[in-house]
Amino acid sequence: MAENKSKLSKPLYILIALLLCGLAIPLVRMIVMRLEGEMPVFQIETPIHTIGISYTLKGYASDQKSGLRRVWIAILQQGKERVLLDQAFPSKGFLGGGVVQKQRISVEIKVDALGLSDGEALLRTAAWDYSYRDWRAGNRTYTEHKTLIDTQPPTIDVLTHAHNLNQGGAGLAIYRISEPGTVNGVRVADSFFPGYTGFFSDPNLRIAYFAIPYDKGPESRLYLKAVDAAGNTGQTGFTYHINSRNFKQDAIIISDAFLRRQLPEFEHALSIEKRSASLIDKFIAVNRDLRHASDMTLKNACKKSEPKQYWEGPFLRLPRSARKAGFADHRTYKYKGRTVDEQVHLGIDLAATASSRVPAANNGRVAFAEYLGIYGNTVLLDHGFGLFSMYGHLSRIEVARDQVVSKGDVIGFTGTTGLAGGDHLHYAMIVGHTFVNPVEWWDPNWIRHNITDKLDGIKQIE
Numbered sequence: 001m002a003e004n005k006s007k008l009s010k011p012l013y014i015l016i017a018l019l020l021c022g023l024a025i026p027l028v029r030m031i032v033m034r035l036e037g038e039m040p041v042f043q044i045e046t047p048i049h050t051i052g053i054s055y056t057l058k059g060y061a062s063d064q065k066s067g068l069r070r071v072w073i074a075i076l077q078q079g080k081e082r083v084l085l086d087q088a089f090p091s092k093g094f095l096g097g098g099v100v101q102k103q104r105i106s107v108e109i110k111v112d113a114l115g116l117s118d119g120e121a122l123l124r125t126a127a128w129d130y131s132y133r134d135w136r137a138g139n140r141t142y143t144e145h146k147t148l149i150d151t152q153p154p155t156i157d158v159l160t161h162a163h164n165l166n167q168g169g170a171g172l173a174i175y176r177i178s179e180p181g182t183v184n185g186v187r188v189a190d191s192f193f194p195g196y197t198g199f200f201s202d203p204n205l206r207i208a209y210f211a212i213p214y215d216k217g218p219e220s221r222l223y224l225k226a227v228d229a230a231g232n233t234g235q236t237g238f239t240y241h242i243n244s245r246n247f248k249q250d251a252i253i254i255s256d257a258f259l260r261r262q263l264p265e266f267e268h269a270l271s272i273e274k275r276s277a278s279l280i281d282k283f284i285a286v287n288r289d290l291r292h293a294s295d296m297t298l299k300n301a302c303k304k305s306e307p308k309q310y311w312e313g314p315f316l317r318l319p320r321s322a323r324k325a326g327f328a329d330h331r332t333y334k335y336k337g338r339t340v341d342e343q344v345h346l347g348i349d350l351a352a353t354a355s356s357r358v359p360a361a362n363n364g365r366v367a368f369a370e371y372l373g374i375y376g377n378t379v380l381l382d383h384g385f386g387l388f389s390m391y392g393h394l395s396r397i398e399v400a401r402d403q404v405v406s407k408g409d410v411i412g413f414t415g416t417t418g419l420a421g422g423d424h425l426h427y428a429m430i431v432g433h434t435f436v437n438p439v440e441w442w443d444p445n446w447i448r449h450n451i452t453d454k455l456d457g458i459k460q461i462e
Contacts, residue, residue: 036065039141040127048123050148051116052230057084057107057123066130067091067098069138073107075114077121077149082114091130098130111151118149153234154178154226159205160454163222163240168214168247168328170429170436172451173238174458176204177226184226186210187235192225193432196385198307199455200462207455209386211434214328214344218242247328250345254335259283262419266290269373280335286374286419287333287341294373295346299433301368301380302388311362311383315441316407318350318358318414318425325349327437346435347390347428354423355396356414360405361389361427361441369401375426376417381405389438392426393418 040063048057061071073085084107089100123145128138155178165171173186175195185194186208195206212220220242226234259279266286267275274285329345364381367388372378375392379399382388395415399405414425429438440446 035132037131037133037139038063038065039139040068040129042071042125042127042141042143044125044145048145048147050150050228050230051109051111051121052228052232053111053151055109055111055231057105057109059105060102061105061127062102063098063127063129063139064101065097066138068100068103069098069128069130070126071103071105071128072124072126073105074124075109075116075121076124077116077119080115081124082116084109111149116149118151121147121149123147148230150228150230151232153232154182154184154228155234156184156224156226156236158224158236158238159458161239163238164450165212165240165242166437166440167212167217167242167245168437169440170209170211170431170450171240172454173208173210173224174454175206175208175224176202177206178204178234179228180204182226182228184208184224186222187225188212188222189216189220191432191434193386193434196305196307199309199385200459202462205458205462207385209431211431211436212242213434214245214247214346214437216242217244245328247330247344248326250325250329250331252331252333254280254283254333254340258421262421265376265417266373266419280340283333283335284341287343290373291343291419294375297372298368298378298380298390298430302382302386302430302433304367305382305386305388306365306384309384310364310404311387312407313362314444314447315361315389315429315438316359317361317442318352318356318427321350321352321356321425323348324351324424327435327439347392347426348438349424349426351422351424352414354414356425357410358391358394358412358414358425359408360411362407364389364405366399366401366403366405366411369397369399369403371417374419376420377412377415378418379411380430381411386432388430389441390426390428390430392428393420393424395423 042061044059068089070088074081074083089098091098126142128140131138133139157176160174163171177184185192188210193208193210195208197203197206199207222240223235223237263282269290325345327348331343331345332339333341362383364383367382368380377394377397379391380388393415394412397412399411414423416423429436429441
């Protein structure tokens with residue numbers, strides 16, 4: 001009986017041994033895989049150079065192999081460590097690794113609540129994974145980031161004390177800031193005009209050209225603002241007076257003959273559905289939507305201005321020309337007795353003989369020179385520190401982008417390109433991103449009282 005049992009058991013032993021071997025091989029393979037040495041990743045979204053009163057640290061931690069085990073963040077100052085985050089992540093079991101492979105991190109650092117003071121500090125971060133390395137403690141990534149606690153807002157010392165401004169006009173503020181590396185400038189209602197260094201030898205002296213939009217009157221609020229790298233904000237007011245202006249109301253009669261003559265130029269710019277629309281609907285799309293797109297292109301081109309003053313003296317007006325339309329004319333467009341659109345004309349139309357030479361109004365660098373929607377062939381000159389002049393409806397452009405031109409150089413010829421009813425030059429001045437009245441910049445007395453006297457006065461005492 002025992003002999004038979006022994007004979008029956010031998011195959012069973014073999015089967016069990018084979019099963020154990022079959023289980024052992026993948027088990028060993030899994031353990032070897034879990035011994036991987038790839039470090040987890042801890043990535044801060046943006047470098048932390050300074051921390052203000054409050055700062056939100058954002059980033060992510062990840063481990064694509066073993067999964068995340070733990071993330072820890074602390075800040076050390078004067079030998080005292082404050083733990084900001086200590087988060088553990090679940091596992092799938094002894095052999096399964098971590099459940100979480102990637103985790104977004106957001107930690108708010110409140111300086112006062114943590115008892116931190118202005119000065120240097122050390123931000124420490126660490127992340128562990130579920131690797132079997134280091135006796136199953138896992139791989140660890142550890143980093144240190146030197147940072148500066150700064151809770152003091154920058155101060156602004158206003159050096160120009162008289163600002164007599166016109167609705168739709170421009171102004172200049174000169175001021176000194178207490179620390180470099182700030183974003184600073186003039187706030188006008190909901191618009192911001194950045195300040196520039198480079199005109200004076202003192203790097204903390206800044207100049208800011210700013211504009212009063214045509215639709216902002218004497219009640220508009222103006223002040224200087226500076227934000228440092230830690231996010232601290234300093235603000236100060238200054239003395240100013242805004243003269244109210246009434247702008248012309250104008251009615252433009254639209255005829256079918258005008259539409260048939262002008263609209264083919266814009267066919268390529270219309271959406272497919274608008275190409276089959278009526279003449280007047282096409283016109284509205286051009287006059288409204290394409291006008292907006294053209295203005296946005298100009299404003300984008302004005303975002304980068306040279307930190308130097310190219311211009312000198314009053315700006316030139318198109319020689320021997322007559323004014324056909326003024327700045328901020330409020331236009332009502334009528335078609336067959338009904339109003340179909342309303343727009344504001346943000347330049348001055350000047351007409352001379354057909355294909356007249358167009359001179360650069362002042363020294364500058366060509367910031368834009370190509371076809372532009374309703375303005376047709378267009379040149380934009382950067383005169384430095386955020387001041388630009390613009391020339392539209394040209395029949396021909398004679399300059400190229402980044403070319404430096406002198407006052408009086410021919411940059412093109414008048415024409416009818418774009419949405420132009422006849423041969424003329426659409427001339428505009430832009431401060432920052434806002435159209436302003438060009439008449440001011442043609443007037444030597446206005447330039448002297450509002451711009452050059454201020455600059456020369458500060459230069460003498462810096």
